[in-house]
Amino acid sequence: MIKIFIAATLGSLGFGLMFGNRGIKLLISALGGSVCWGAYLLAGHFDAAGFLQVLIAALAAALYAEIMARVLKAPATVFSLIAAMPLVPGSSLYRTMDAVLSTDREAALRFGISTVTDAAAIAVGIVAVSLIFKYASRLQRLAKRAEK
Amino acid sequence: MDEIMRCVVDIGEEMLRSGAEVRRVEDSMERMFAAYGARRSDVLAIASGIHVTVVSADGRTLTQTRRVRTVSNNYGKVDALNALSRAVCEGKPEAGEIRTRLSAITDAKRESPVWRFLGGILGAAAFAVFFGGTVADGLIAALISLPYTASELWLRRPDMNPVVYNFMWSLLMGLLAHASVAMGFGGHVDMIMIGCIMLPIPGALVTASLRDMLLGDTITGALRLSEALLMAVAIAAGFAAAILICTGVR
Numbered sequence A: 001m002i003k004i005f006i007a008a009t010l011g012s013l014g015f016g017l018m019f020g021n022r023g024i025k026l027l028i029s030a031l032g033g034s035v036c037w038g039a040y041l042l043a044g045h046f047d048a049a050g051f052l053q054v055l056i057a058a059l060a061a062a063l064y065a066e067i068m069a070r071v072l073k074a075p076a077t078v079f080s081l082i083a084a085m086p087l088v089p090g091s092s093l094y095r096t097m098d099a100v101l102s103t104d105r106e107a108a109l110r111f112g113i114s115t116v117t118d119a120a121a122i123a124v125g126i127v128a129v130s131l132i133f134k135y136a137s138r139l140q141r142l143a144k145r146a147e148k
Numbered sequence B: 001m002d003e004i005m006r007c008v009v010d011i012g013e014e015m016l017r018s019g020a021e022v023r024r025v026e027d028s029m030e031r032m033f034a035a036y037g038a039r040r041s042d043v044l045a046i047a048s049g050i051h052v053t054v055v056s057a058d059g060r061t062l063t064q065t066r067r068v069r070t071v072s073n074n075y076g077k078v079d080a081l082n083a084l085s086r087a088v089c090e091g092k093p094e095a096g097e098i099r100t101r102l103s104a105i106t107d108a109k110r111e112s113p114v115w116r117f118l119g120g121i122l123g124a125a126a127f128a129v130f131f132g133g134t135v136a137d138g139l140i141a142a143l144i145s146l147p148y149t150a151s152e153l154w155l156r157r158p159d160m161n162p163v164v165y166n167f168m169w170s171l172l173m174g175l176l177a178h179a180s181v182a183m184g185f186g187g188h189v190d191m192i193m194i195g196c197i198m199l200p201i202p203g204a205l206v207t208a209s210l211r212d213m214l215l216g217d218t219i220t221g222a223l224r225l226s227e228a229l230l231m232a233v234a235i236a237a238g239f240a241a242a243i244l245i246c247t248g249v250r
Helices: A002-018 A024-045 A050-072 A077-083 A090-101 A105-147 B002-017 B022-035 B075-091 B095-110 B114-130 B135-155 B162-182 B189-197 B203-214 B218-247
Strands: B040-046 B049-055 B061-067
Touching: A002 A024, A002 A077, A002 B114, A024 A050, A024 A077, A024 B075, A050 A077, A050 A105, A077 A105, A077 B075, A077 B203, A090 A105, A090 B189, A090 B218, A105 B203, B002 B022, B002 B040, B002 B049, B002 B061, B002 B075, B002 B095, B022 B040, B022 B049, B022 B075, B040 B218, B075 B095, B114 B135, B114 B189, B135 B162, B135 B189, B162 B189, B162 B218, B189 B218, B203 B218
Parallel strands: none
Antiparallel strands: B040 B049, B049 B061
16 A cells, blocks of 8 residues: 555656656645545545545645645646646556457446546546635635725 | 737747646736736637737737647646746836746756656656556556657657547557567556556646636637547557557457
8 A cells, every 4th residue: 555655656746747847846746646645545444436536535636736836826737737646547548448449348338437537526626626715815805805 | 018918928828838727828918918008908718829909008909819739738837937927917027028037938948858757757657556567567667658758858749630649659658568578577568558558648638628617718628628538539549459469359
């Protein structure tokens, strides 16, 4: 399990490098991979699975990204997609293709559906958090204006 | 205003090209125009282009259109451009100064390619292990990542068809994975291929496209999503072709 955890972090580090993050922002986006996978394991511990488990992990990755974006004064995009990299269904896409090749319709359907729902869960998680933060900061600004 | 406008549109174009959200591109440009006293500015950005019309402070109407062909994710650049657009809004520098600072950002991509290679190695190796492969599988996936990264850095051109490009590279990586296992390196050909599949897979593009759609930019989201789906199919087909060539029909 520790091996997988390290692999998730190094994988995010690799994609951080490929997507042009450097220095402290690279380090923070790689740690996002650990946060994301930690949340995934924790959600699994509480019996979440499939779409819900990926969604919870994506929410955690996005929350982490939004907080770090405010600390380091950078757009959250810089961190969120890299942090969520361990959730990207590369393995499911491969297994779908493999099942199609061996004309195993049942497995192809199963893996195909999980490829699509996992991708959707990542996007929904990241967008939900970014919308919450956007409206929260808008409310804050309105409140400040009302005080004056 | 003409020169300022050209600079602002350049910043927007670079942001879009680096994979920034369309909403961010539009917002940043409109803020910069407002900072320079534009009476009105209409910015329409979609995945493949930007259209801008500005009514300047002295009452002239200016229009520019940009065609944007490739989007390659570079969040370091998005971050730097975002900071530049804020600085422009606050300091309202001369056009020459914006130009200098912009080219400092766009030329920064000519840094040592070592970091990109390292990124490819880590990405492929770590995900081969992550999805259940051995360390030997990871090392093979890392080796296969090297020619792919080299191609991303030096061979890829904006006018190349992404579907054909990704199909060819998936096929090639699949063949290399089979060849290395056949020669006795690494154990699990499927794990090596899963590691390699993570490199071209448009995971960031799918998320970005759904994000654009959920934020209200439906056209851009739909464009990017269909591009991502085509790429995913091309990648799967490439690896499938490699399997068929190497192991025959099962």
